[in-house]
Amino acid sequence: MLSQSAFDGLLAILWPLFFGTVAFFMFRAGGDPDTLVYASLGAAVMGVWTATSVSAGSALQRQRWHGTLELLVAAPTHFSLTLLSMTVATSTIGVYCMAGTLFWGRVVFGIELPLEEPLALAVAIPATIVSIGLLGFLLSVTFARYRTAWTLGAMLEYPVWLIGGFLVPLTLFPGWVRPISWALAPTWGMNAIRDAATGSGSAWPDVAMCVVLGAAYTATGVLLTNRILFAARQRATLSLT
Amino acid sequence: MTSLRIFAIGGLMSFRALFGFMSPWIYIPTLVVTPLFQILLFVFIGRSAGVESDTFYVVGNAIQYSSVPCLFAMTFTIAGERFNQTLGPVLVSPAGRLPLFLGRSLPVIVNGAFVGALSFTLGSLVLGVTVPASAVAPLALVIVLASASCTGLGLVLAGIGLRVREQAVMLNIVFGLLLIFTGANVPIEQLPEWMEAISRLLPFTHAIEAGREVVAGSGLGDVSGLLLRELAIGVVYAVLGYRFLRFMERQGRIHATLERA
Numbered sequence: 495m496l497s498q499s500a501f502d503g504l505l506a507i508l509w510p511l512f513f514g515t516v517a518f519f520m521f522r523a524g525g526d527p528d529t530l531v532y533a534s535l536g537a538a539v540m541g542v543w544t545a546t547s548v549s550a551g552s553a554l555q556r557q558r559w560h561g562t563l564e565l566l567v568a569a570p571t572h573f574s575l576t577l578l579s580m581t582v583a584t585s586t587i588g589v590y591c592m593a594g595t596l597f598w599g600r601v602v603f604g605i606e607l608p609l610e611e612p613l614a615l616a617v618a619i620p621a622t623i624v625s626i627g628l629l630g631f632l633l634s635v636t637f638a639r640y641r642t643a644w645t646l647g648a649m650l651e652y653p654v655w656l657i658g659g660f661l662v663p664l665t666l667f668p669g670w671v672r673p674i675s676w677a678l679a680p681t682w683g684m685n686a687i688r689d690a691a692t693g694s695g696s697a698w699p700d701v702a703m704c705v706v707l708g709a710a711y712t713a714t715g716v717l718l719t720n721r722i723l724f725a726a727r728q729r730a731t732l733s734l735t
Numbered sequence: 736m737t738s739l740r741i742f743a744i745g746g747l748m749s750f751r752a753l754f755g756f757m758s759p760w761i762y763i764p765t766l767v768v769t770p771l772f773q774i775l776l777f778v779f780i781g782r783s784a785g786v787e788s789d790t791f792y793v794v795g796n797a798i799q800y801s802s803v804p805c806l807f808a809m810t811f812t813i814a815g816e817r818f819n820q821t822l823g824p825v826l827v828s829p830a831g832r833l834p835l836f837l838g839r840s841l842p843v844i845v846n847g848a849f850v851g852a853l854s855f856t857l858g859s860l861v862l863g864v865t866v867p868a869s870a871v872a873p874l875a876l877v878i879v880l881a882s883a884s885c886t887g888l889g890l891v892l893a894g895i896g897l898r899v900r901e902q903a904v905m906l907n908i909v910f911g912l913l914l915i916f917t918g919a920n921v922p923i924e925q926l927p928e929w930m931e932a933i934s935r936l937l938p939f940t941h942a943i944e945a946g947r948e949v950v951a952g953s954g955l956g957d958v959s960g961l962l963l964r965e966l967a968i969g970v971v972y973a974v975l976g977y978r979f980l981r982f983m984e985r986q987g988r989i990h991a992t993l994e995r996a
Contacts, residue, residue, distance in 0.1 A: 505904045512911030517780055519921040524784035642760040649764035652772035662779040 506587050507594050510541035514595050517661050518603045534599040534607060535691055536660035539684050541591020542626050543654050549584035550630030551647015553577060554638050564732060567723060574716045578631050585627030592619070610693025614701070618690045621701045622683025625708035629679050632711040635718045638726075659684050679707040738834040745830070746838025749812050750846075752819070770800035770854035771861065777920045778862060787922070793858040794946045795919035798881045799939055801851035802913050805882055806906050808843045809889025813980070814896030822993055826984055836893075836980055840886045840973075847882030848875075866950050873949045873958070880962055881942035884969030885913075888938050890976025897983040898992070918943050938972065941965040 514537030521529045554577070557563035566576050599605040609615065633650070637643035656662065657671055658680040664672055675681045686700035726732040777792040813836065816822035825835070852875060859866060866874065892909065896902045914920070916930060917939040923931045934940045942965045945958040955962075987993035 505907055508908060509911065512914055515915050516777070516920045519915075519925065520777075520780055520784045520786055523786045523921070523925055526785075529784060640760070642758065642764075645761050645764040649768050649772075652769060652776050656772065656776050656779060661776075662783045666779055666782055 506545040507541065507590050510537055510544050510591050510595055511598055513537065513540065513655075514598065515602075518599060518605070522603065530599075530603065530605050531607060531692065532688070533661055534596060534603075534605045535688050536684065537599070538592040538595040539588075539622065539680065539687060540655050540660050541595055542585055542588025542623055543658070543660075543680055544651055545587040545591060546581065546585040546626050546630040547633070547647045547651050547654065548644060549587075549647070550581045550627075550634045551637055551650075552644035553580050553584075553630075553634040555641070555643050558733060567732060572716075572719075573723060574631075574635075574719045577634055577719070578628075578712070578715075581630035581634055582624060582627035585623050585630055588623055588626070589619075608692050611690045611697060614690035614697040615687065618683065618686035618697050618701050618704075621704045621708075622680070622687060625679035625683055625704040625711075628708040628711040628715070632715040632718075635715045635722065638722045639731075654678060654680055657681070677707070679704050679711070682707065738831050741830050742834035742838035742841075744838075745835060746841050749816075749839045750808070750842035752812075766804060766850045767853065767857070770797065770803075770850065771857045773800055774854065774858035775861070778858075781920070789862050790864050790950055791947060792920060793855060793862060793864050794950055795917075795943050797851050797855035797858055798878060798943050798946055799913055799917055799919035800854050801847040801878065801882050802885050802910055802939065804850045805843055805847040805885040806889045806892055806909060808846060809840060809886050810893045810896045810902055810906060812839045812843065813893040814902055817897075817993065826987075826993065832981060832984075833977065836890065836977055837973075840890060843889065844879070844882045844886050847886060848879045851878040851882060867952060869954075870949050870952070873955045874946055876955070877942050877946045877949060877958075877962065880965050880969070881939055881946075884938035884942065884965050884972070887969040887972030887976060890973055891979055892976075894976055894979035894983045897980070897987060913937065913939060916940070936968065938965070938968055941968070 514533070517533045517537055518530065521533045554563065557566060567573050569576070596607060600607070633647060634643070637646050640646060657664070657667065657675045658678055659675060660680075664675055664681070667675075682700045682703035686697040686704065689695040689700060690697035723732075774793055774796045777796055778789050781787050781789070781792050814822075816825055855874070855878070858864065888909075892902075892906065895905065899905055916926075916934045917923075917937055918926075918934060919939070923934045923940065926934065941961040945961040945965070948958050948961070949955075984993075
Protein backbone atom coordinates (compact mmCIF):
# COMPACT_ATOMS: atom_id res chain seq x y z
CA MET A 495 0.00 0.00 0.00
CA LEU A 496 2.86 2.37 0.77
CA SER A 497 4.28 1.81 -2.70
CA GLN A 498 1.04 3.28 -4.08
CA SER A 499 1.14 6.29 -1.77
CA ALA A 500 2.08 9.60 -3.38
CA PHE A 501 3.17 10.88 0.02
CA ASP A 502 5.61 8.05 0.74
CA GLY A 503 6.67 7.61 -2.88
CA LEU A 504 6.60 10.71 -5.08
CA LEU A 505 7.00 13.23 -2.27
CA ALA A 506 9.82 11.26 -0.65
CA ILE A 507 11.72 11.63 -3.93
CA LEU A 508 10.85 15.28 -4.58
CA TRP A 509 11.31 16.55 -1.01
CA PRO A 510 15.13 16.20 -0.80
CA LEU A 511 15.36 17.61 -4.34
CA PHE A 512 14.00 20.95 -3.10
CA PHE A 513 16.63 21.14 -0.37
CA GLY A 514 19.33 19.78 -2.66
CA THR A 515 18.52 22.47 -5.22
CA VAL A 516 18.81 25.24 -2.63
CA ALA A 517 22.08 23.73 -1.38
CA PHE A 518 23.45 23.49 -4.94
CA PHE A 519 22.68 27.19 -5.51
CA MET A 520 24.33 28.10 -2.21
CA PHE A 521 27.49 26.06 -2.78
CA ARG A 522 27.71 27.25 -6.39
CA ALA A 523 27.63 30.83 -5.10
CA GLY A 524 30.53 29.85 -2.81
CA GLY A 525 32.60 29.21 -5.92
CA ASP A 526 34.39 26.00 -4.86
CA PRO A 527 33.56 23.13 -7.28
CA ASP A 528 34.63 20.49 -4.72
CA THR A 529 31.89 21.58 -2.36
CA LEU A 530 29.31 20.97 -5.09
CA VAL A 531 30.38 17.31 -5.29
CA TYR A 532 30.24 17.19 -1.49
CA ALA A 533 26.72 18.65 -1.53
CA SER A 534 25.53 16.41 -4.34
CA LEU A 535 26.46 13.22 -2.49
CA GLY A 536 25.02 14.60 0.76
CA ALA A 537 21.74 15.64 -0.83
CA ALA A 538 21.45 12.17 -2.38
CA VAL A 539 21.72 10.43 1.00
CA MET A 540 19.36 12.97 2.64
CA GLY A 541 16.55 11.30 0.71
CA VAL A 542 17.23 7.95 2.35
CA TRP A 543 16.75 9.48 5.78
CA THR A 544 13.65 11.39 4.64
CA ALA A 545 12.08 8.22 3.29
CA THR A 546 12.79 6.47 6.58
CA SER A 547 12.17 9.00 9.34
CA VAL A 548 8.53 9.94 8.67
CA SER A 549 7.46 6.43 7.66
CA ALA A 550 9.25 4.79 10.58
CA GLY A 551 7.77 7.27 13.01
CA SER A 552 4.29 6.35 11.87
CA ALA A 553 4.86 2.63 11.21
CA LEU A 554 3.11 1.47 14.38
CA GLN A 555 0.46 4.17 14.26
CA ARG A 556 -0.45 3.15 10.72
CA GLN A 557 -1.14 -0.39 11.91
CA ARG A 558 -3.28 1.06 14.72
CA TRP A 559 -5.35 3.08 12.24
CA HIS A 560 -5.80 0.04 10.03
CA GLY A 561 -6.80 -2.11 13.02
CA THR A 562 -4.05 -4.64 12.28
CA LEU A 563 -1.67 -3.92 15.17
CA GLU A 564 -3.23 -6.40 17.57
CA LEU A 565 -3.24 -9.11 14.90
CA LEU A 566 0.43 -8.55 14.11
CA VAL A 567 1.38 -8.58 17.79
CA ALA A 568 -0.63 -11.75 18.40
CA ALA A 569 0.94 -13.56 15.42
CA PRO A 570 3.55 -16.27 16.19
CA THR A 571 6.21 -14.31 14.26
CA HIS A 572 8.11 -12.00 16.57
CA PHE A 573 6.75 -8.48 16.16
CA SER A 574 10.27 -7.10 15.77
CA LEU A 575 10.67 -9.01 12.52
CA THR A 576 7.43 -7.58 11.17
CA LEU A 577 8.39 -4.04 12.11
CA LEU A 578 11.96 -4.45 10.91
CA SER A 579 10.84 -5.45 7.44
CA MET A 580 8.55 -2.39 7.27
CA THR A 581 11.20 0.16 8.22
CA VAL A 582 13.98 -1.32 6.08
CA ALA A 583 11.54 -1.50 3.16
CA THR A 584 10.70 2.21 3.47
CA SER A 585 14.39 3.10 3.63
CA THR A 586 14.90 1.41 0.25
CA ILE A 587 12.70 4.11 -1.31
CA GLY A 588 15.83 6.17 -0.65
CA VAL A 589 17.45 4.46 -3.65
CA TYR A 590 15.07 6.38 -5.90
CA CYS A 591 15.84 9.59 -3.98
CA MET A 592 19.57 9.03 -4.40
CA ALA A 593 19.28 8.34 -8.11
CA GLY A 594 16.91 11.28 -8.62
CA THR A 595 19.10 13.76 -6.71
CA LEU A 596 22.33 12.69 -8.41
CA PHE A 597 20.61 12.88 -11.82
CA TRP A 598 19.21 16.33 -10.97
CA GLY A 599 22.62 17.59 -9.86
CA ARG A 600 24.26 16.24 -13.03
CA VAL A 601 21.67 17.51 -15.53
CA VAL A 602 20.70 20.86 -13.99
CA PHE A 603 23.88 21.88 -12.17
CA GLY A 604 26.47 19.95 -14.20
CA ILE A 605 27.92 18.22 -11.14
CA GLU A 606 30.10 15.34 -12.29
CA LEU A 607 30.55 12.72 -9.64
CA PRO A 608 33.84 10.90 -9.32
CA LEU A 609 33.80 7.12 -8.93
CA GLU A 610 37.16 6.21 -7.44
CA GLU A 611 36.30 2.95 -5.67
CA PRO A 612 33.30 1.28 -7.35
CA LEU A 613 33.42 -1.86 -5.21
CA ALA A 614 33.50 0.10 -1.96
CA LEU A 615 30.67 2.29 -3.23
CA ALA A 616 28.62 -0.78 -4.21
CA VAL A 617 28.93 -2.01 -0.62
CA ALA A 618 28.66 1.37 1.10
CA ILE A 619 25.29 2.31 -0.47
CA PRO A 620 23.31 -0.77 0.66
CA ALA A 621 25.09 -0.75 4.02
CA THR A 622 24.04 2.87 4.54
CA ILE A 623 20.46 2.28 3.45
CA VAL A 624 20.01 -0.79 5.64
CA SER A 625 21.63 0.85 8.67
CA ILE A 626 19.34 3.87 8.25
CA GLY A 627 16.39 1.46 8.02
CA LEU A 628 17.54 -0.16 11.27
CA LEU A 629 17.73 3.25 12.93
CA GLY A 630 14.16 3.77 11.69
CA PHE A 631 13.22 0.49 13.36
CA LEU A 632 14.62 1.71 16.68
CA LEU A 633 12.72 4.98 16.32
CA SER A 634 9.45 3.27 15.50
CA VAL A 635 9.73 1.14 18.64
CA THR A 636 10.78 4.10 20.79
CA PHE A 637 7.77 6.11 19.62
CA ALA A 638 5.34 3.23 20.15
CA ARG A 639 3.51 4.92 23.03
CA TYR A 640 3.02 8.27 21.25
CA ARG A 641 -0.21 8.84 19.39
CA THR A 642 1.42 11.43 17.13
CA ALA A 643 4.64 9.56 16.46
CA TRP A 644 4.69 10.74 12.84
CA THR A 645 5.40 14.29 14.00
CA LEU A 646 8.41 13.08 15.99
CA GLY A 647 9.69 11.22 12.92
CA ALA A 648 9.24 14.34 10.79
CA MET A 649 10.82 16.50 13.49
CA LEU A 650 14.00 14.42 13.36
CA GLU A 651 14.44 14.95 9.62
CA TYR A 652 16.38 18.25 9.75
CA PRO A 653 18.48 17.44 12.84
CA VAL A 654 19.87 14.26 11.29
CA TRP A 655 20.46 16.03 7.97
CA LEU A 656 22.35 18.62 9.97
CA ILE A 657 24.49 16.59 12.36
CA GLY A 658 24.83 13.58 10.05
CA GLY A 659 27.26 15.66 8.01
CA PHE A 660 25.20 15.42 4.82
CA LEU A 661 25.75 19.01 3.74
CA VAL A 662 27.85 20.48 6.52
CA PRO A 663 31.23 19.17 7.75
CA LEU A 664 31.05 18.08 11.38
CA THR A 665 34.02 20.32 12.17
CA LEU A 666 31.70 23.33 11.95
CA PHE A 667 29.65 22.18 14.94
CA PRO A 668 30.44 22.65 18.63
CA GLY A 669 32.38 19.77 20.18
CA TRP A 670 29.41 18.41 22.13
CA VAL A 671 27.53 17.67 18.89
CA ARG A 672 30.12 15.26 17.53
CA PRO A 673 29.49 12.32 19.93
CA ILE A 674 25.80 12.51 18.95
CA SER A 675 26.80 12.39 15.29
CA TRP A 676 29.03 9.38 15.88
CA ALA A 677 26.11 7.46 17.42
CA LEU A 678 24.17 7.87 14.17
CA ALA A 679 24.68 5.34 11.39
CA PRO A 680 23.83 7.94 8.68
CA THR A 681 27.00 9.85 9.65
CA TRP A 682 29.23 6.84 8.96
CA GLY A 683 27.24 5.84 5.89
CA MET A 684 27.66 9.33 4.47
CA ASN A 685 31.40 9.20 5.14
CA ALA A 686 31.66 5.78 3.52
CA ILE A 687 29.85 6.89 0.36
CA ARG A 688 31.93 10.07 0.09
CA ASP A 689 35.21 8.23 0.64
CA ALA A 690 34.29 5.56 -1.90
CA ALA A 691 33.16 8.07 -4.51
CA THR A 692 35.98 10.59 -4.15
CA GLY A 693 38.77 8.29 -2.98
CA SER A 694 39.54 10.69 -0.14
CA GLY A 695 40.02 7.78 2.27
CA SER A 696 39.16 4.15 2.85
CA ALA A 697 35.43 3.57 3.04
CA TRP A 698 35.69 0.20 4.78
CA PRO A 699 36.05 1.40 8.41
CA ASP A 700 32.96 3.58 7.93
CA VAL A 701 31.05 0.65 6.41
CA ALA A 702 32.06 -1.45 9.41
CA MET A 703 30.73 1.23 11.77
CA CYS A 704 27.42 1.20 9.87
CA VAL A 705 27.18 -2.55 10.40
CA VAL A 706 28.08 -2.31 14.09
CA LEU A 707 25.62 0.51 14.76
CA GLY A 708 22.93 -1.25 12.72
CA ALA A 709 23.39 -4.37 14.87
CA ALA A 710 23.23 -2.25 18.03
CA TYR A 711 20.00 -0.55 16.86
CA THR A 712 18.49 -3.96 16.09
CA ALA A 713 19.41 -5.48 19.45
CA THR A 714 18.15 -2.43 21.35
CA GLY A 715 14.98 -2.32 19.24
CA VAL A 716 14.19 -6.01 19.88
CA LEU A 717 14.69 -5.59 23.65
CA LEU A 718 12.53 -2.46 23.64
CA THR A 719 9.84 -4.22 21.60
CA ASN A 720 9.63 -7.02 24.14
CA ARG A 721 9.40 -4.58 27.01
CA ILE A 722 6.84 -2.28 25.36
CA LEU A 723 4.63 -5.15 24.21
CA PHE A 724 4.73 -6.70 27.66
CA ALA A 725 3.73 -3.38 29.27
CA ALA A 726 1.02 -2.76 26.68
CA ARG A 727 -0.46 -6.23 27.21
CA GLN A 728 -0.36 -5.83 30.98
CA ARG A 729 -2.19 -2.49 30.87
CA ALA A 730 -4.29 -3.20 27.76
CA THR A 731 -2.94 -0.06 26.10
CA LEU A 732 -1.77 -1.45 22.78
CA SER A 733 -4.42 0.38 20.81
CA LEU A 734 -3.96 3.57 22.90
CA THR A 735 -7.75 4.01 23.05
CA MET B 736 -24.46 41.44 11.19
CA THR B 737 -25.00 37.82 10.11
CA SER B 738 -22.03 38.07 7.74
CA LEU B 739 -19.91 39.49 10.53
CA ARG B 740 -20.94 36.63 12.82
CA ILE B 741 -20.11 34.06 10.15
CA PHE B 742 -16.79 35.80 9.50
CA ALA B 743 -15.70 36.05 13.14
CA ILE B 744 -17.39 33.22 15.05
CA GLY B 745 -17.60 30.75 12.17
CA GLY B 746 -13.94 31.29 11.31
CA LEU B 747 -12.87 30.90 14.92
CA MET B 748 -14.92 27.74 15.42
CA SER B 749 -13.47 26.23 12.28
CA PHE B 750 -9.95 26.99 13.44
CA ARG B 751 -10.64 25.60 16.90
CA ALA B 752 -11.93 22.44 15.27
CA LEU B 753 -8.63 22.21 13.42
CA PHE B 754 -6.73 22.64 16.65
CA GLY B 755 -8.85 19.98 18.27
CA PHE B 756 -6.88 17.72 15.96
CA MET B 757 -3.69 19.74 16.30
CA SER B 758 -2.65 19.08 19.89
CA PRO B 759 0.58 20.40 21.45
CA TRP B 760 2.09 17.02 20.55
CA ILE B 761 1.71 18.03 16.91
CA TYR B 762 2.08 21.82 17.23
CA ILE B 763 5.41 21.87 19.09
CA PRO B 764 7.32 19.38 16.88
CA THR B 765 5.98 20.78 13.60
CA LEU B 766 5.65 24.51 14.26
CA VAL B 767 8.21 25.23 16.98
CA VAL B 768 11.09 22.73 16.75
CA THR B 769 11.17 22.06 13.00
CA PRO B 770 11.41 25.72 11.87
CA LEU B 771 14.27 26.23 14.32
CA PHE B 772 16.15 23.32 12.78
CA GLN B 773 15.39 24.56 9.27
CA ILE B 774 17.02 27.85 10.25
CA LEU B 775 20.01 26.02 11.75
CA LEU B 776 20.34 23.79 8.67
CA PHE B 777 20.61 26.70 6.26
CA VAL B 778 22.74 28.83 8.57
CA PHE B 779 25.31 26.03 8.73
CA ILE B 780 25.12 25.33 5.00
CA GLY B 781 25.66 29.06 4.50
CA ARG B 782 28.68 29.01 6.81
CA SER B 783 30.02 25.91 5.03
CA ALA B 784 29.58 27.48 1.59
CA GLY B 785 30.94 30.79 2.86
CA VAL B 786 28.13 32.89 1.46
CA GLU B 787 25.54 34.98 3.34
CA SER B 788 25.38 35.97 7.04
CA ASP B 789 23.45 34.14 9.77
CA THR B 790 20.94 37.00 9.89
CA PHE B 791 20.18 36.48 6.19
CA TYR B 792 19.07 32.88 6.80
CA VAL B 793 17.30 33.55 10.10
CA VAL B 794 15.05 36.19 8.53
CA GLY B 795 14.51 34.23 5.30
CA ASN B 796 13.64 30.90 6.88
CA ALA B 797 11.56 32.29 9.76
CA ILE B 798 9.30 34.09 7.27
CA GLN B 799 9.32 31.24 4.73
CA TYR B 800 8.42 28.63 7.35
CA SER B 801 5.24 30.49 8.22
CA SER B 802 4.01 29.04 4.92
CA VAL B 803 3.46 25.75 6.76
CA PRO B 804 0.71 27.06 9.08
CA CYS B 805 -0.65 29.39 6.39
CA LEU B 806 -0.89 26.85 3.56
CA PHE B 807 -1.67 23.71 5.52
CA ALA B 808 -4.15 25.26 7.98
CA MET B 809 -5.93 27.25 5.25
CA THR B 810 -6.33 24.19 3.06
CA PHE B 811 -7.30 21.87 5.89
CA THR B 812 -9.80 24.28 7.47
CA ILE B 813 -11.78 24.25 4.22
CA ALA B 814 -10.97 20.96 2.49
CA GLY B 815 -10.72 19.27 5.91
CA GLU B 816 -14.48 19.80 6.27
CA ARG B 817 -14.83 16.93 3.82
CA PHE B 818 -12.77 14.65 6.04
CA ASN B 819 -15.06 15.49 8.95
CA GLN B 820 -18.13 15.06 6.72
CA THR B 821 -19.26 18.61 7.40
CA LEU B 822 -18.51 20.06 3.97
CA GLY B 823 -21.97 19.31 2.60
CA PRO B 824 -23.86 21.01 5.47
CA VAL B 825 -21.51 24.02 5.29
CA LEU B 826 -21.94 24.50 1.55
CA VAL B 827 -25.65 23.82 1.54
CA SER B 828 -26.19 26.64 4.06
CA PRO B 829 -27.28 30.05 2.75
CA ALA B 830 -24.33 31.73 4.52
CA GLY B 831 -22.50 34.31 2.45
CA ARG B 832 -19.41 32.72 0.97
CA LEU B 833 -17.17 35.77 1.39
CA PRO B 834 -17.43 35.89 5.22
CA LEU B 835 -17.47 32.09 5.30
CA PHE B 836 -14.14 31.66 3.53
CA LEU B 837 -12.41 34.85 4.65
CA GLY B 838 -13.45 34.23 8.26
CA ARG B 839 -11.55 30.98 8.12
CA SER B 840 -8.44 32.79 6.92
CA LEU B 841 -8.13 35.32 9.77
CA PRO B 842 -7.05 32.87 12.54
CA VAL B 843 -4.72 31.25 10.00
CA ILE B 844 -2.98 34.60 9.42
CA VAL B 845 -2.63 35.17 13.16
CA ASN B 846 -1.16 31.71 13.72
CA GLY B 847 1.15 32.02 10.71
CA ALA B 848 2.49 35.33 12.02
CA PHE B 849 2.97 33.80 15.47
CA VAL B 850 4.98 30.90 14.02
CA GLY B 851 7.09 33.28 11.91
CA ALA B 852 7.79 35.57 14.87
CA LEU B 853 8.54 32.67 17.23
CA SER B 854 10.89 31.05 14.69
CA PHE B 855 12.72 34.34 14.25
CA THR B 856 13.01 34.84 18.01
CA LEU B 857 14.24 31.30 18.72
CA GLY B 858 16.63 31.35 15.76
CA SER B 859 18.07 34.69 16.85
CA LEU B 860 18.50 33.55 20.45
CA VAL B 861 20.24 30.30 19.51
CA LEU B 862 22.53 31.89 16.93
CA GLY B 863 23.15 35.16 18.73
CA VAL B 864 21.62 37.30 16.01
CA THR B 865 20.86 40.75 17.36
CA VAL B 866 18.15 43.06 16.12
CA PRO B 867 17.93 46.78 16.93
CA ALA B 868 14.96 47.57 19.16
CA SER B 869 13.67 50.00 16.53
CA ALA B 870 13.36 47.11 14.07
CA VAL B 871 11.07 44.93 16.19
CA ALA B 872 7.74 46.60 15.36
CA PRO B 873 8.46 46.99 11.62
CA LEU B 874 9.63 43.37 11.47
CA ALA B 875 6.43 42.25 13.20
CA LEU B 876 4.43 44.11 10.55
CA VAL B 877 6.47 42.47 7.79
CA ILE B 878 5.80 39.01 9.27
CA VAL B 879 2.04 39.69 9.57
CA LEU B 880 1.92 40.90 5.96
CA ALA B 881 3.87 37.86 4.78
CA SER B 882 1.42 35.54 6.57
CA ALA B 883 -1.57 37.36 5.09
CA SER B 884 -0.08 37.20 1.63
CA CYS B 885 0.70 33.48 1.91
CA THR B 886 -2.78 32.78 3.29
CA GLY B 887 -4.09 34.24 0.01
CA LEU B 888 -2.15 31.53 -1.79
CA GLY B 889 -3.56 29.09 0.78
CA LEU B 890 -7.09 30.02 -0.37
CA VAL B 891 -6.17 29.02 -3.93
CA LEU B 892 -4.79 25.71 -2.68
CA ALA B 893 -7.91 25.19 -0.54
CA GLY B 894 -9.92 25.42 -3.75
CA ILE B 895 -7.68 22.83 -5.39
CA GLY B 896 -7.98 20.77 -2.21
CA LEU B 897 -11.72 20.48 -2.88
CA ARG B 898 -10.83 18.31 -5.86
CA VAL B 899 -7.36 16.86 -5.16
CA ARG B 900 -7.10 13.81 -2.91
CA GLU B 901 -3.39 14.09 -2.01
CA GLN B 902 -3.50 17.49 -0.32
CA ALA B 903 -0.46 16.86 1.89
CA VAL B 904 1.66 16.05 -1.18
CA MET B 905 0.46 19.17 -3.01
CA LEU B 906 1.12 21.42 0.00
CA ASN B 907 4.59 20.01 0.62
CA ILE B 908 5.49 20.57 -3.02
CA VAL B 909 4.33 24.20 -2.81
CA PHE B 910 6.36 24.59 0.40
CA GLY B 911 9.44 23.26 -1.41
CA LEU B 912 8.91 25.62 -4.35
CA LEU B 913 8.59 28.58 -1.98
CA LEU B 914 11.84 27.49 -0.33
CA ILE B 915 13.66 27.71 -3.67
CA PHE B 916 11.94 30.66 -5.32
CA THR B 917 11.33 33.23 -2.57
CA GLY B 918 14.94 34.09 -1.83
CA ALA B 919 14.78 32.64 1.67
CA ASN B 920 18.23 31.11 1.21
CA VAL B 921 19.48 32.24 -2.18
CA PRO B 922 19.34 35.92 -3.17
CA ILE B 923 16.92 36.02 -6.07
CA GLU B 924 19.43 37.97 -8.17
CA GLN B 925 21.54 34.80 -8.17
CA LEU B 926 18.71 32.70 -9.58
CA PRO B 927 18.27 32.28 -13.35
CA GLU B 928 16.18 35.10 -14.89
CA TRP B 929 13.08 32.97 -15.40
CA MET B 930 13.17 31.91 -11.76
CA GLU B 931 13.63 35.48 -10.61
CA ALA B 932 10.58 36.49 -12.67
CA ILE B 933 8.50 33.82 -10.94
CA SER B 934 9.87 34.87 -7.54
CA ARG B 935 8.47 38.36 -8.01
CA LEU B 936 4.95 36.90 -8.30
CA LEU B 937 5.09 34.77 -5.16
CA PRO B 938 4.19 35.56 -1.57
CA PHE B 939 7.18 36.06 0.77
CA THR B 940 9.71 37.28 -1.81
CA HIS B 941 9.15 40.98 -1.09
CA ALA B 942 8.46 40.42 2.61
CA ILE B 943 11.75 38.55 3.07
CA GLU B 944 13.60 41.33 1.27
CA ALA B 945 11.84 43.92 3.43
CA GLY B 946 12.53 41.92 6.60
CA ARG B 947 16.25 41.83 5.85
CA GLU B 948 16.34 45.55 5.17
CA VAL B 949 14.43 46.33 8.37
CA VAL B 950 16.78 44.18 10.46
CA ALA B 951 19.71 45.98 8.80
CA GLY B 952 18.34 49.27 10.10
CA SER B 953 15.98 50.57 7.40
CA GLY B 954 12.76 52.26 8.45
CA LEU B 955 9.25 51.31 7.38
CA GLY B 956 9.25 54.15 4.88
CA ASP B 957 12.29 52.68 3.15
CA VAL B 958 10.58 49.34 2.60
CA SER B 959 7.06 50.61 1.96
CA GLY B 960 7.31 49.79 -1.75
CA LEU B 961 8.22 46.16 -0.98
CA LEU B 962 5.44 45.88 1.59
CA LEU B 963 2.85 47.30 -0.80
CA ARG B 964 3.88 44.79 -3.46
CA GLU B 965 3.66 41.96 -0.91
CA LEU B 966 0.19 43.15 0.08
CA ALA B 967 -0.91 43.46 -3.54
CA ILE B 968 0.28 39.92 -4.27
CA GLY B 969 -1.64 38.65 -1.24
CA VAL B 970 -4.82 40.44 -2.32
CA VAL B 971 -4.55 39.06 -5.86
CA TYR B 972 -4.13 35.51 -4.54
CA ALA B 973 -7.00 35.97 -2.07
CA VAL B 974 -9.35 37.18 -4.83
CA LEU B 975 -8.23 34.37 -7.12
CA GLY B 976 -8.62 31.89 -4.27
CA TYR B 977 -12.11 33.09 -3.42
CA ARG B 978 -13.25 32.90 -7.04
CA PHE B 979 -11.60 29.52 -7.43
CA LEU B 980 -13.33 28.20 -4.30
CA ARG B 981 -16.70 29.32 -5.69
CA PHE B 982 -15.88 27.69 -9.03
CA MET B 983 -14.87 24.41 -7.38
CA GLU B 984 -17.99 24.52 -5.20
CA ARG B 985 -20.17 24.86 -8.33
CA GLN B 986 -18.22 22.09 -10.06
CA GLY B 987 -18.64 19.90 -7.00
CA ARG B 988 -22.40 20.43 -7.08
CA ILE B 989 -22.68 19.85 -10.84
CA HIS B 990 -20.61 16.65 -10.83
CA ALA B 991 -21.56 15.50 -7.31
CA THR B 992 -17.87 15.29 -6.42
CA LEU B 993 -17.77 17.32 -3.20
CA GLU B 994 -17.42 14.24 -1.02
CA ARG B 995 -15.64 12.10 -3.57
CA ALA B 996 -12.21 13.59 -4.17
